[in-house]
Amino acid sequence: MRKPARERLERALSRREFVGSGMAAAAGAGLLGGAPALAGSSRVRTGRPGASPAVLQAPFLSLRDYLAAMEQRGLLARFSDVDQDAWEATAIMYLLSDRFGLNEEPIALFENIKVDGRWMKGPVVGNHMSHLHHEALVWGLEPDLINPRNSYRRGLNHMLRLLDENDGEYPQIEPLLVPRERAACKEVTLQGDEIDILDFAFIKGNPGDAGRYINTGSTVSADPEWGQNIGTYRAQVTGRRSIVLNSEPGQTGDRMFRRAAERGEKTMQIAIFLGQDPVTWVVSGSRVPLIPRYPVDEYRFVGGLRGKALEVVGCDLSDLTVPADCEMVIEGELDLVNLVPEGPYHEMYGYLGTYNEERYLLTVQRVTHRRDPVLPNSFTSIGGGFSRAPMDAYSHRFWASRYPQIQQVYYHDDAKGIYYVSIRKDRPGLGMEIARAVSEQTMIAKLVVVVDDDLDVMSISDMAVALGSRWQPHPASHITESARASFFEPSSPDGKTTSKIAIDATMQWPEEGGPPVFPELNRGLFERAADPEIMARVLAKWPEQLERKPW
Numbered sequence: 001m002r003k004p005a006r007e008r009l010e011r012a013l014s015r016r017e018f019v020g021s022g023m024a025a026a027a028g029a030g031l032l033g034g035a036p037a038l039a040g041s042s043r044v045r046t047g048r049p050g051a052s053p054a055v056l057q058a059p060f061l062s063l064r065d066y067l068a069a070m071e072q073r074g075l076l077a078r079f080s081d082v083d084q085d086a087w088e089a090t091a092i093m094y095l096l097s098d099r100f101g102l103n104e105e106p107i108a109l110f111e112n113i114k115v116d117g118r119w120m121k122g123p124v125v126g127n128h129m130s131h132l133h134h135e136a137l138v139w140g141l142e143p144d145l146i147n148p149r150n151s152y153r154r155g156l157n158h159m160l161r162l163l164d165e166n167d168g169e170y171p172q173i174e175p176l177l178v179p180r181e182r183a184a185c186k187e188v189t190l191q192g193d194e195i196d197i198l199d200f201a202f203i204k205g206n207p208g209d210a211g212r213y214i215n216t217g218s219t220v221s222a223d224p225e226w227g228q229n230i231g232t233y234r235a236q237v238t239g240r241r242s243i244v245l246n247s248e249p250g251q252t253g254d255r256m257f258r259r260a261a262e263r264g265e266k267t268m269q270i271a272i273f274l275g276q277d278p279v280t281w282v283v284s285g286s287r288v289p290l291i292p293r294y295p296v297d298e299y300r301f302v303g304g305l306r307g308k309a310l311e312v313v314g315c316d317l318s319d320l321t322v323p324a325d326c327e328m329v330i331e332g333e334l335d336l337v338n339l340v341p342e343g344p345y346h347e348m349y350g351y352l353g354t355y356n357e358e359r360y361l362l363t364v365q366r367v368t369h370r371r372d373p374v375l376p377n378s379f380t381s382i383g384g385g386f387s388r389a390p391m392d393a394y395s396h397r398f399w400a401s402r403y404p405q406i407q408q409v410y411y412h413d414d415a416k417g418i419y420y421v422s423i424r425k426d427r428p429g430l431g432m433e434i435a436r437a438v439s440e441q442t443m444i445a446k447l448v449v450v451v452d453d454d455l456d457v458m459s460i461s462d463m464a465v466a467l468g469s470r471w472q473p474h475p476a477s478h479i480t481e482s483a484r485a486s487f488f489e490p491s492s493p494d495g496k497t498t499s500k501i502a503i504d505a506t507m508q509w510p511e512e513g514g515p516p517v518f519p520e521l522n523r524g525l526f527e528r529a530a531d532p533e534i535m536a537r538v539l540a541k542w543p544e545q546l547e548r549k550p551w
Contacts, residue, residue, distance in 0.1 A: 058140035059306035062184070062325040063275045063374055066138070067107065067125065075131055076107040083114040084203050093126055093382040102384060102414045103132045104148055113201050115212070120201040125376045129278060130384025130413075138278045138387050140307075146539060149458045152389065159393035162305075168397065170289060170390065173303030175310045175321070183313035183324035185273070190367040196240040197330070197364060201375055206346035210355070212237045213345060216376040217272040217330070218284035219245065220320045223256045227295025228320060232285040235272065236342050241364040243272075244342040245334065246356060248487055257360060261336040268334045269318035270362065275327020275374050279306040282386045290394050299323075305390065316366050328369040335361045349416045350381040351490040384413055403434055410457040417446035417486070420457035428511035431504030436478055439502040444486040449503045454524055463505075465521075471505035475513065478502040 056069035070076045077096075082088045089110055096105040108126040112119060133143035135155035144150035162170055180186050202212045214235040222228045231253045236244040247253035260268050280302050282288060289301045299321070303309040311324040317331045339358035347353030378385070392409070399406045399421075407422040421438055425431060431450040439448040451470070455462040478501070485498040492498050508514025531537070539546050 058138055059279070059308045060138070060277055061308065061311070062277050063125075063128075063327060063376070066278045067109070067128065067374070069137065070107055070128075070131075070134065073133070073137075074106075075133060076109055078109045078111055080111045081114075081119075082110045082112065085114050085117065087207065089113060089124070089126065089203065089377075090205055090379065090382070093379045096127065097382055097414075102130060102412075103152075105130055105383070107131070108383075113203070115201055115203055116198070120199075121372065122201045123372075123374050124201050124203065125374055126379045127383030128376055129281070129386050134278070135387055135389050138282075139305075139389070146536060149456065152458070155387065155389035156392055156396070159389045160397065163393055163397055169291065170301050171304035172297075172300035173307075173309045175297070175299040175303060175312045177321070178311050178313055178324050180313060180316075183311075184370050185322065185324060185326045185329050186313065186368045187370050188368065189316075190369075191365065195364055195367050197237050197243065197367070198240055200328075200373070202237050203377060205377065205379055206352070208352040209345050210236055210343050214243065214272065214274065214330075215345075215378045215380060216276075216281070217274040218276060218280070219247065219253050220271045220273065220315075220322060221253050221256045221268065221334075222318075222320060223259060223294075225294065226252075226256065227297065229253060229256060229296075230280075230284045230298050232281075234345055235362075236345070241332075243330070243332070243362040243364060244340055245270075245272075245360045245362055246342050246345075247360070257334065257336055266335070266337050268336055269315075269320070270332065270334050271315050271318065271320050271322055272330040272362075273322040273326045273328065274330075275370075275376060276323055277302075277306075277310075277325060278387065280310065280323055280326075282390055285386045286391045287394070288390045316368065327373040327375065328367065330362075330364055331366040331368075332362045332364040335363070346380055347488040348381050348385075349488055349490050350414075351488075353488050354495075381414075388413075399434075399438065402437070403430075405430060406434065407453040408457050409438070411445070412458075412460065417444060417489070419445040419448045420463055421448065421450045422453045422455060422457045423450055423506065424453045425506050425509075428509045431506040432476060432478065432502065435502035435504055439478075439480060439500045440483070443484055445500070446489075446498055447501050447503070449505050452506045454521065466505040467503075470507050470518075471503060472508060472513070476504040476508065 055072050056065055060066035060069060067076060079092060082092070092108055096108060105127060107128050110122055110124040113122050113124050132148035132151045136143040136151040139155050139158050141154045141158060144154065202214050204212045214237060217232070217235055218230045219233050220228060220230050229252045231247065231251055233245055233247045233251070233253060235246070238244055247257065257268065276284065283298050283302050289296060289298065299310050299312060312321040313324040314321055315329065315331050322329050338361065340361045341355065341357055342359035343353060343355045345353045395409050399409055405423045405426055407424060409419065409421050411419045419438060419442060421434060423431065423434060435448045435450040439445055449463060449466065451457065451463065451466040455466055457463065480500040482497050483500050485492040485496055489498055507518040510516055
């Protein structure tokens with residue numbers, strides 16, 4: 001008899017079990033084995049029998065390398081016999097988030113999962129880029145084991161250096177085209193009646209979803225003028241060889257599809273690849289590179305960001321290219337004329353997303369994959385999305401160029417629409433000026449809170465301090481009655497617009513109506529007077545009593 005989900009979860013979350021077994025598990029054949037060596041790619045070396053494997057370092061040239069590295073560091077939890085027909089995988093994700101918080105929960109790997117009455121081997125991976133340590137590890141940086149928020153800051157500072165060294169854009173390295181026989185994603189080929197997408201462990205993540213979804217796939221399409229594009233769009237599995245693709249209006253993929261239809265084309269060849277290396281996943285799901293012109297070779301930026309060329313391989317049915325080390329490639333024909341319904345689906349704000357009357361139907365013509373493909377699932381709004389440092393560096397650089405007093409701009413993934421800005425205020429009125437500017441120019445920012453730089457915008461408790469003890473609702477607030485709303489904004493009355501609030505929660509100067517003298521925080525007094533190494537020294541002295549939760 002299988003153990004109840006919570007009991008199995010608690011056992012899996014034992015620090016002793018995971019930290020003690022991480023190196024041994026990483027050396028095992030399950031996650032790391034089974035792929036042929038590819039020229040120029042990193043492969044796990046486990047060394048002589050009984051020896052601890054070398055700790056894997058960036059650049060991670062495949063999803064498997066990245067997952068193995070995270071497991072070596074105790075940042076991956078394995079779960080077996082997960083009944084998703086009873087919503088066990090989703091429950092596990094909620095429990096991990098509840099216990100550890102969005103930024104300190106481990107990757108969840110489901111080794112055997114029940115979907116639509118069938119046990120499937122998987123593995124399925126959830127939450128693979130959530131813990132803040134990955135924000136350093138992906139770029140070859142050491143994480144801060146005392147304060148994970150500093151792991152993110154190390155990644156952000158690394159990205160800012162890259163932008164400064166390359167005239168405001170990220171470096172580029174030309175992708176390397178490899179022959180089909182050297183591409184891991186071509187180990188198994190399915191075509192025609194051999195194809196059944198329902199045979200793979202794509203899951204229904206929420207009871208409100210319209211069906212099973214591929215939600216971490218990168219869609220590859222091409223335009224005669226714009227070149228090739230990759231973008232992450234949710235895709236509903238509707239049959240053995242049918243997938244409905246939801247590329248929202250305004251996204252590059254949708255614009256390409258519409259341009260093709262306007263040229264009189266009735267179909268279009270596209271591909272969806274999944275199980276990407278972490279940097280390709282970042283570029284696919286974000287506005288990196290931030291270049292307002294076409295064509296843009298996004299694969300060049302993947303290579304530049306990770307410092308090593310991305311190996312790509314040609315698709316079997318078109319001139320499109322995909323990462324050679326990805327886990328799976330789905331090729332097919334997109335119907336540009338006969339549009340079909342799609343959704344609803346549990347979206348990023350934590351609410352059930354929209355039902356769409358007309359979206360694009362993909363008829364699957366070929367599937368290639370690695371043996372025992374690892375299939376990531378986003379568990380949207382429960383776990384993290386992708387490494388934020390590359391996109392956040394663009395934002396920081398833009399705002400700092402306008403207001404040098406800005407120290408950091410940050411939003412919390414589990415509270416979409418709320419932006420926090422820390423500033424070094426040097427004149428009265430600056431806090432509200434910046435709050436209104438960020439509110440007006442950032443579509444997703446519905447509530448903007450500006451605070452002093454002695455507070456950490458990544459700490460919710462610090463932000464509560466600012467709102468509770470520094471902010472005066474009058475006059476330090478401004479309401480914008482109508483502005484453009486972001487995608488999937490659940491409270492928008494018309495699906496297009498929203499009202500906004502700008503808040504100055506800095507210490508108000510006397511010229512702003514504040515007290516003659518604003519007292520200093522107790523912690524600030526302590527940190528200025530104490531030994532700068534006191535925290536690390538005390539933690540080293542009493543590690544068992546002061547040790548944080550696992551991960």
